[in-house]
Amino acid sequence: MNPAQTDAYLRRLGAKRPAAPTVDALRELHRRHLQTVPFENLSVHLGEEIALEENRLLDKVVGARRGGFCYELNGLFGALLAVLGFDVELLAARVYGDGGRLGIPYDHLALRVRTVDGAVWLADVGFGTHSHYPLAYEERGEQEDPGGTFRVVASGPDAADLDVVRNGQPEYRLETRPRVLGDFVAGAWWHSTSPVSHFTRSLVCSRLTDDGGRITLSGRGLTVTGADGTREVRELATDDEVLAVYRERFGIELGAVPTVREPA
Incomplete structure (x- = not known):
């Protein structure tokens, strides 16, 4: 990531280049990323390739002002943090599903980040x-976090892994061995093609709001959740309404309303 790309990425986040890789800088970048870059799986249903290559991700997230899912968002955010002087390692995780079952290997990508202290x-x-x-x-x-009460606990065989728990429920099991972005290509392919992946069965576009709530568009269903947990749910009646929400609430310009694409 060259200096011009780094500056463009920071502008996308509405953030200034930090003077040093401190915890305060990390917290600020983390929160701004959640507020400005949507978690979305539109590429799966628009027939777009999920390319885990830094320049391709920059073109999508920064150039086209889109979002993505974990491999794209954390993969690119990790590259930004590294350029800014943070020590960053990519970690693989398996997400807990129904009945406490763990997902596929390389199911999720998260970041281990060391700050200057x-x-x-x-x-x-x-x-x-x-x-x-x-x-x-x-x-x-x-x-304690605005998103809930979290714990990071030893788990797995010989307690070699870590479970990330939110409000008493395990979210994913994290391996502690560092990985590279290319290790996640098979997981990204599975999630974007398998008929049993939740990403192929539904549409989602979601981001953190400035007040600490969340706005989510799933198909035509719009959910706005306040920081206090109140929820407003409504169905959007027309294509124009859907496209306006993508444009005005997520900054995504689309020529047509995406629909769930049947896996090949």
Whole structure:
């Protein structure tokens, strides 16, 4: 990522280049990313390739002002943090599903980030509803965040992995071995093609709002959740309404309303 690309990415986030890779800078970038870059799977249903290559991701997220899912969002955010001087490692995780079943290997990508003071953080801007700020990676007690009460606990065979728990429910199991972005290509392919992946069965576009709530468009269903947990749900009646929400609430310009695409 060259200096011009870095500056463009920071403008996309509405953030200034931090003077040093501090925890305060990490927290600010993390929150702004969640507020400005949507978690979305539109590419799956628009027939667009999920390309886990830095320049392709920059073209999508920064150039086209789109969002993406975990591999894209955390993969690119990790590259930005590294350029800004943070020590960043990519970690693989398996997401907990119905009945406590774990998903496929390389099901999710999260970031282990070390700040200038030596503290280690778990950053994740690609999980949808999650923590608003990075979690202390080595803390094993409860961590309060606007997104809920979190814990990072030893788990798995020989307690070699970590479970990330939100409000008492495990969200994903994190491996501690560092990975590279190319390791996640098969997971991205599976999630964008498998008929049993939730990404192929539904449309989602979601981001954190400035007041700490969340706005989500799923097909034609619009849900606005306040920071206090209140929810307003309504069905959008026309294509123009749907396109206006994508444009005005998510900054995404589309020529036609996306619909769920049947897996090949």
